Amino acid sequence: MLKVGLTGGIGSGKSTVAQLLEVLGVPVYYADDRAKQIMNTQIEVVAQIKQLLGEEAYQNKVVNRTFVAQMVFNDKVLLQKLNQIVHPAVKNDFEQWCRFNSNSKIVVQEAAILFENGGFKKFDKMILVTAPVETRINRVMLRDNVSKEKVMERMNNQWTDEQKIELADKIIVNDDKQSVIEQTIELIKEL
Structure with a gap:
């Protein structure tokens, strides 16, 4: 069984990617x-x-x-x-x-701070979902009905995408320009 970590900063869209993986038949642990x-x-x-x-x-x-x-x-x-x-x-x-879920070839754990807490070391592969900072801020403000300052407080407790990219095996860019669906399907093929 291939154990895959799925992570990304707040508002990056990691939950969206996790849901797509589930639709494609991959068990996801939230x-x-x-x-x-x-x-x-x-x-x-x-x-x-x-x-x-x-x-x-x-x-x-x-x-x-x-x-x-x-x-x-x-x-x-x-x-x-x-x-x-x-x-x-x-x-x-x-x-x-x-x-x-031992019958599955791949299982995924979706979590926000796998790099920050060292949890990434227990996975065979790491997927990072990224998005521009302003996009992430706007998404979280709308989703959680919070101020920009509150979002920034949360973001300051997480590593930047640049820090995480060095440790990721695969990156999915969720910038509202590239198809996340196509990237996720390609990811499953690669795994």
Whole structure:
């Protein structure tokens, strides 16, 4: 089984590429979605997050994402500690998911910070989705109904495309000029 990492900065379109891969029959593990579920359901993870961030990290037995984001996005040490709780749990969940999908020749994990957290090392191939910075900012502002400043805060917690390109095996350009569908189909052929 070929394990492929799919990543890209916020607003790059990595989820669009992931959905195209699924349509083409490739199983996709959405790491950020699974992380949210794990943060709400795995008792050990919930306890560790409460110990790190306090009881306010949960509201009605569900992670209080606004509170958690406010706590960690401007505190890199706290963010790293939170990641040290969540990332191992997601890694174990992904391995179980791979066993469940063991009949597939290719499996893909879609995640935002595979390069930043070193997670890319566990994959056979890495796909990077890129888009111009202004395009990404506009997409996120529309999608999340947030200010440019808020988008920039999130972007500042991620590597630039230039930093990621050096480590990527394949790049899909999502600049609204080139066909992402054609690039994704070509990618599957190459894999």
